[in-house]
Amino acid sequence: METAFIQSPLGITKIVGDEHGISVISVLSEGEISTKIPKNLKECVSQLREYFDGQRQDFDFKMNPQGTDFQQKVWQELLKIPFGKTMSYLDLSKKLGDVKAIRAVASANGRNPLWIVVPCHRVIGTDGSLTGYAGGLWRKKWLLEHESPFRQQSLF
Structure with a gap:
């Protein structure tokens, strides 16, 4: 390596x-x-x-993340969340076929080894809140703002 x-x-x-x-x-x-x-x-x-630099929205280099079959399944689903969009943990669990697996899905999301590239930062709380992010919520906020199609000035 x-x-x-x-x-x-x-x-x-x-x-x-x-x-x-x-x-x-x-x-x-x-x-x-x-x-x-x-x-x-x-x-x-x-x-x-x-x-x-704002010149790329997806990644196509060769990836080799290591994880369990379930984690790999979750990470593959994360790759389907479009640039500039978000999805709730509940919706992600539904897409994976088991709404009761929300905690396991959140855990797999948190173990994502490919920061930014597998966009775990695009997963938010059902109420739209920025919940859980291994890199810190300020980084999650920055990434979502960076990917937002709507540029907003900070008021403060």
């Missing part, structure tokens, strides 16, 4: 992968930026930079 660290508007982004695909993308509060990006990670780095 190879690792690279890049700067993003939300902190240092850690990328881990190999010839089989990217396994981990996570955000850190601090760290040292990589001076050289390994060949197997270059496409991911390029696409993430395009995303943060």
Whole structure:
């Protein structure tokens, strides 16, 4: 496995992968930026930079997230949430065929190893609230505003 660290508007982004695909993308509060990006990670780095620059809405590099069959199923469903849209945990559970599995779905969502790329930030509470986000709710808010088709000025 190879690792690279890049700067993003939300902190240092850690990328881990190999010839089989990217396994981990996570955000850190601090760290040292990589001076050289390994060949197997270059496409991911390029696409993430395009995303943060507002020039990309989806990702097509090779992904290889590790998780249980259930987690993989949840992450595949997350990939279907369109850019600029959100879905509630309840609706996600319904799409997966079991409304009673809402806690398991939320848990799998929280274990998503591919930050931003598998858009767990697009899942919100049924009442529209920003609930649960491993990277911090301020990052979730930033990502949703970044993806919003409606740019709004901050009043404060």
